[in-house]
Amino acid sequence: MATTREASQAAREAKLDELHERLTGAVEQLVSGEDWARALAFAARLRARSFSNTLLIWAQHQGAYEAGRVPEPMPTYVAGYRQWQALGRQVEKGQSGYQILAPVTGRFASSNPADAETWRRLGKSEKPRSGEVVRSKMITVKPAYVWDASQTSGQPIPEPPAPTLLEGESPTGLWDGLADHVRAQGFAVLRVPHEGMIHGANGVTDYTAKTVAVRENMDPAAQVKTLAHELGHVLLHGPDSDEARQHRGIGEVEAESVALMIGAAHGMDTSGYTIPYVSTWAVRVDGKEPGEIVKATGERVRKTALLILDRLDTAQVTDGAPPGLNRDAPHREETSRKQPSHEAPERRVTPLPEPETRTVTASATQARAL
Ligand SMILES: [Zn+2]
Structure with missing residues (x-):
């Protein structure tokens, strides 16, 4: 007879399987459809979350909308059960959360970080020895739940001013911020009078001359969109980058996708972005399935867009986290508080295709949250 622990372990694994299946379904739809640009615009609105999780939320929110359980086709803010509580709001009775994949992290310590053999996993409340470096690393994923703001009620959510743009207008400060970033990468920004000077293109990145x-x-x-596209190239596609990717046109997809997310995050109209059909670039290669390529590309694009957006001093539309949520509050690895069994508290960590590591010094670990 199975113990309670084994039974809950099995239940968790069944849920994970179901969730992975759901994700595969969402990705397969992307591969066969023309929805890449829409998926990216959606991901830009929830850019605090992994690309896979934005797909999961998208699919489940659509379902809730079609079933009449939420009023709007697009979610506004999403957060975990306890996060909503911390903001003075409650999930309404009968509203089921959207399942996502939450990373489970562990802490590892070493006195000789360069030597992979010396890393040891720390126990829950174990402190590192003096002189040891501590890294948090994703070890696995578990199902977690989030709810859209419209599924909750309570204290009002402050509405941050949404940037509004006229047609053809560039968001204030965006060109300068992007140009600064390009220059910080060691490239000069040139403005040329017409396309005849750059082989008929809107923009060109020259890795040898170090110019954009x-x-x-x-x-x-259009100019600022082009600059964002070229910055995507600068950050992702130097001469040392994977040639096979470039060859299959994924480089162009990535650069344009980064530009789309930057534009969407500034409330720009992204309908004119030209991204080839997913079926033309997410093709089976080196044993990788199209679905895997779609997920990996989406996550690479999102991370690059976030890196760019974080450096900008511009008015951006919400990233999907409710205003006022304290993301950096100290947070213990596991809480001993009792939680409703189906409501895993959400953690503000970014799940990645590969386990991410981050290094902190031993003295700083205790206060540092993920
Ligand atoms: Zn390009």
């Missing part, structure tokens, strides 16, 4: 050129005979929105 953008033509000036377009409206400001």
